Amino acid sequence: MVSRAAISGGLIASVLILVLFYAKNTTFFFQNKFFIEPVNVSVNEQGIQVLRMELAQCERKMLLGQRYIRKPALQFITPWLAPILWDGTYDLKILNNQFKDKRIGLFVFAVKKYIRFLPPFLESAERYFMVGYSVNYYVFTDKVGEVQRPKLGNGRILNLLEVEADKRWQDISMKRMQILVNLTNERLRDEIDYLVCADVDMVFNDHVGVEILGNLVATLHPGFFLSEPMHFPYERRPISEAYVPLGQGDFYYMAAFYGGTVQEIYKLSSACCSGISVDKKNNIEALWQEESHLNKYLVYNKPTKVLSPEYIWDTNLPHGDLVKKKRFLAVHKDHEEVRN
Ligand SMILES: CC(=O)N[C@H]1[C@@H](OP(=O)(O)OP(=O)(O)OC[C@H]2O[C@@H](n3ccc(=O)[nH]c3=O)[C@H](O)[C@@H]2O)O[C@H](CO)[C@H](O)[C@@H]1O
Numbered sequence: 496m497v498s499r500a501a502i503s504g505g506l507i508a509s510v511l512i513l514v515l516f517y518a519k520n521t522t523f524f525f526q527n528k529f530f531i532e533p534v535n536v537s538v539n540e541q542g543i544q545v546l547r548m549e550l551a552q553c554e555r556k557m558l559l560g561q562r563y564i565r566k567p568a569l570q571f572i573t574p575w576l577a578p579i580l581w582d583g584t585y586d587l588k589i590l591n592n593q594f595k596d597k598r599i600g601l602f603v604f605a606v607k608k609y610i611r612f613l614p615p616f617l618e619s620a621e622r623y624f625m626v627g628y629s630v631n632y633y634v635f636t637d638k639v640g641e642v643q644r645p646k647l648g649n650g651r652i653l654n655l656l657e658v659e660a661d662k663r664w665q666d667i668s669m670k671r672m673q674i675l676v677n678l679t680n681e682r683l684r685d686e687i688d689y690l691v692c693a694d695v696d697m698v699f700n701d702h703v704g705v706e707i708l709g710n711l712v713a714t715l716h717p718g719f720f721l722s723e724p725m726h727f728p729y730e731r732r733p734i735s736e737a738y739v740p741l742g743q744g745d746f747y748y749m750a751a752f753y754g755g756t757v758q759e760i761y762k763l764s765s766a767c768c769s770g771i772s773v774d775k776k777n778n779i780e781a782l783w784q785e786e787s788h789l790n791k792y793l794v795y796n797k798p799t800k801v802l803s804p805e806y807i808w809d810t811n812l813p814h815g816d817l818v819k820k821k822r823f824l825a826v827h828k829d830h831e832e833v834r835n
Pocket residue numbers: 603604605606607608609610664665667668693694695696750751783784785786787833834
């Protein structure tokens with residue numbers, strides 16, 4: 496004869512199994528359904544409301560025991576509590592007060608054919624980049640004599656500096672790290688407080704101000720901000736110094752816009768530079784050159800501020816509706832033509 500206790504035990508066990516099975520599947524279901532949430536990432540007056548509604552929705556789902564996950568890049572804060580800058584998430588008045596006496600540098604390479612991108616880059620920077628602040632441009636080129644000096648605002652200085660042109664575009668792009676080491680180790684220490692490093696094949700298209708300043712600042716790559724970390728194009732070959740193992744890394748950053756204090760950029764460029772030279776000795780080049788080394792560095796040295804893809808956008812990319820302000824835009828180019 497089966498005892499009563501055994502029957503109720505069996506019943507409880509089967510109910511438990513059913514509950515677990517249901518929970519597992521609903522979690523799975525909601526994870527998929529809500530993983531890419533079509534959110535309004537701009538937090539102005541309506542934005543705040545949207546955010547509140549989302550939070551309420553999120554709480555409701557959590558109450559129901561369903562897991563609710565929002566894409567990390569669409570959050571306003573990283574897991575290590577650094578702000579992710581989206582339009583409307585900061586108060587410019589407070590920041591302008593905080594940074595009012597700071598001197599800012601903008602570092603850019605315009606070598607060989609890329610010199611053609613320099614006039615629109617500088618003109619747009621004069622219109623949108625740190626307007627009202629003391630800005631020192633550091634333009635490295637192999638054709639100092641060919642640069643037409645644009646009209647600059649008050650307190651803004653153009654430093655034209657000579658750099659030797661490498662044969663391969665990859666080497667030109669990577670050489671930026673070597674130049675940055677020297678620049679931040681010597682001259683810049685007394686000249687500026689913050690340095691911003693940019694690609695030249697870009698134009699400023701909207702306000703970019705002191706909100707981007709911080710100890711160590713990097714920008715989410717606009718092509719990967721919604722991707723799963725396992726799909727980030729990190730260097731995955733362990734033989735390279737830029738290697739990032741699967742399961743590590745939070746975001747994929749683009750090397751076309753990053754910055755920080757002179758001291759932090761010195762540390763960053765020194766690390767990337769030594770990684771690049773070890774790779775050279777081992778006859779390997781990281782998948783995305785210095786960008787791979789930058790990403791490796793940022794896995795282990797977390798940025799203190801992260802810029803949303805508002806700060807690097809390309810109009811060819813999908814999901815532009817999530818990015819309300821396109822502040823720094825890639826200029827479309829014929830890669831073959833301009834690199835050869
Ligand atoms: C979509 C894509 O392909 N993205 C990669 C590509 O970006 P990009 O296609 O944006 O690289 P790029 O051709 O703009 O080169 C980077 C920068 O190096 C400078 N430069 C380069 C070549 C040259 O002849 N003269 C010169 O001045 C210039 O400032 C330029 O903006 O390459 C980068 C550098 O490795 C990164 O890895 C990017 O992820």
